[in-house]
Amino acid sequence: MVKKNTINSAIRYIILILVGIILIYPLFWIIGSSFKQNIDIFGTLNIFPPKGRGTTQNFGEAWNINNRHILPFYFLNTLKFLVPKTIFTIISSTITAYVVARKKFIGKKFVFTMIILTLLMPELAFRIPLYLLFRDLGLLDRYASLYIQDIFAAGTCSFFIFMEIQFMRSIPRELDEAAVMDGCNELQTLFYIISPILKPIIITVGLLCFMWGMNDFQGPLIYLRSPDKTVMSMALKQLMDGDSMINYGKIFAASFIALLPMIAIFFAGSKYFVDGVASSGGKE
Amino acid sequence: MKTKNSYITYLMLAPWFLGFVVFKAYPIIISFWYSLMEYPILGDPEFIGIANYKHILTDDPIFKASIIGTLKYVLIGTPCVLIISFIVAYVLNFKLKGVNFFRTIYYIPSILGGNVAVSILWGLLFNINGPVNTILNIFGIKSIYWVSDPTFAVITLILLKCWQFGSTMLIFLAALQNVPTSLYEYAAIEGVSKLRQLFSITLPIITPMVLFNCVNVLVKAFQEFNSAYLITKGGPNNATYFLNLYIYDQAFQSGNYGYASALTWILLVIIGILTAVVFSSSKYWVYYSD
Structure with a gap:
């Protein structure tokens, strides 16, 4: 019996490790290839450069895309819409979720139904009319076009509102009642009493919003036009289209630089990501 | 006291309400109106009734290619993602050491998934001299033109979708962890085999989550853009020219907002019908404990 169990769990570990390798290999391939010379990249499974042929030159080249610097320029541009987007999303989603x-209040059922x-x-349903609306409002080629919806809890906020509502159901109502007895109004109750308890879910919302914004490609592609507003995702695409198409090392190095902050954020907050996603589907 | 409080309630809800009207309700209504118009970049929109729809459905070979490519991607990709997610979640659900580690690792592709860097990477992985073909060669299989062959181009994109099974898997795993262990203990005493337990206990109990994941993956797959735009550029021969790409080109490259809106509505109707089919079939296979 004991022996059978050991074999069983050995098989399971082998499956888990194999799946893990398939999933992670591509990422290590990026990292390895960014230290390789062009001719060493293809035709091999080895992620390490051949002995004595490793190079850091790719990073020097990737630092410059279309005469602009990758981190000080493109990454900073990304932050210019991403930071307000994340802050607005957290504030508007939390307030809306709290009320619902x-x-x-009258119409509560209607509001909840509309959120769902x-x-x-x-998302595609709204793309063209929103573009035309933003055009008429003079928002084209402005970072605001990428976060204005989040100020009003629209855009992707519905998902976050839903997540927060689920979470708030587990907080005892006596807390609110006690706060009201002590003379708090709704805003004060939310800010002083409920928010501290909401901390984990607020972190999850912030992290997911940030990561999704970082991944967003179609938004910047449609709304941002001028070269000095180019964000990271667009810069990578231009790198692939550009004359450096043959220079794979540079492409890998740039991809590595682009993914590095995301991987760092993911590992720093992996608990919040994993718990957040697992509970979003659960009916608590 | 009470009236003052409810006044603040409505004040707190006001931003959402404004956002709902301006960014959700108004666009969806006006979008249908646009679909009935000839709406060029320059010049005034002109009402042309159902002409856009008529043209799309009867006289647009690109739409036909596009819808075939999209359906292939969605109808093959969705079951693949669901099956892989379930199997991995099932294996992870056994009490093994280091489950949290694997859970985290498996989730990384999902979180990076939509990134342009990942699409670039995927194109290069499936490059004619890339690692995927290198592995095939080891097994004596000839290199495949993944990106430039119409059949394999769709498969390449489906594989990218499968690579990102993490979030679907996590939702399954959470559901599996909620299955009462007493059921398994009872079944074990009765001598029910592990396989029978899987089909008679585990699967029925988590069917609500299968439904949730199925609809979720399906709706997202219909809107796939990044991978097709960046890896295969819609080709070869429009094999991966998914509807979202076609809509993007019509609206933002050619400036045919009316035509693109009509395409959007057709896609919405298709998504709606398929979702409705999944939902209405659910009464035959979804089991609700309460």
Whole structure:
């Protein structure tokens, strides 16, 4: 019996490790290839450069894309819309979720239904009319076009509102009642009493919003036009289109630089990501 | 006291309401109106009734290629992602040491998934001299033109979708962890085999999450853009010219906002029908404990 169990768990570990290698190999391939010379990249599975042929030159080249620096320019541009986007998303989603989860008001059912409905609606449905609306509002080629919706809890906020509502259901209502007895109004209750408890879910929302924004390619592609507003995702695409197409080492190095902050953030907050996603599907 | 409080309630809800009207309700209504128009970049929009729809459905070979490519991607990709996610979640659910480590590792591709760098990477992995072909060569299989062969181009993109099974898997795993262990203990006493337990206990109990994941993956797959735009550029021969790409080109490259809106509505109707089919079939296979 004991022996059978050991064999069983050995098989399971082998499956898990094999799947893990398939999933992670591509990422190590990026890292390895960014230290290789062009001719050493293809035709081999070895992620390490051949002995004595490793190079850091690719990073020097990748530092410059279209005469602009990758981190001080493109990454900074990304932050210019991403930081306000994340802050607005957290504030507007939390306020909306709080009202819907914990307050009684006329039309509550309608509001909740609409949040779910907008959550289910494909994002694509809104693209063209929003573009035309933003054009008429003079928002084209401005970073604001990428975060204005989040100020008003629209855009991808429905998902975060839903997540926070789920979370708030587990917080005892007595807390709110006690706060009201002590003379807090709704805003004060939310800010002083509920927010501290919400910390883990707020971190999850912030991290997910940040990562999704970083991945967003179609948004900047549609809304940002001028070269001095180019964000990281666009810069990478231009690198692939550009004359450096043959210079794979440079492409790998730039991809590595682009993914590095995301991987760092992921490992720093992996607990929040994993728990957040697992609970978003759960009916608590 | 009470009235003052409810006044603040509505004030706190006001931003959401404004956002809902301006960024959700208005766009969806006006979008249908646009689909009935000839709406060029310059000049005034002109009402042309259902002409856009008529042209798309009867006289647009690119739409036909596009819809075939999209359906292939969605209808093959969705089951693949669901099956892989479930198997991995099932294996992870056994009490093994280091499960948290694997859980974290498996989730990385999902979180990086939509990034342009990943799409670039994928194209190079499936390059004619890339690692994937190198592995095939080791097994004596000839190199495949993954990106430039119409059949394999779709497969390349489906494989990228499968690589990002992490979040779907995590939702399955959470559901599996909620299955009461007493059920398994009872089954073990009765001498029910592990395989029977899987099909008679585990699967029925998590069917609500199968439904949730299925709809979620399906709706997302219909809107795939990045990988097709960056890796295969819609080609070869429009094999991966997914509807979202076609809509993007019509709207933002050619400036045919009316035509693109009509395409969007057709895609929405297709998504709606398929989702409705999944939902209405669910009463035959989804099991609700309460």
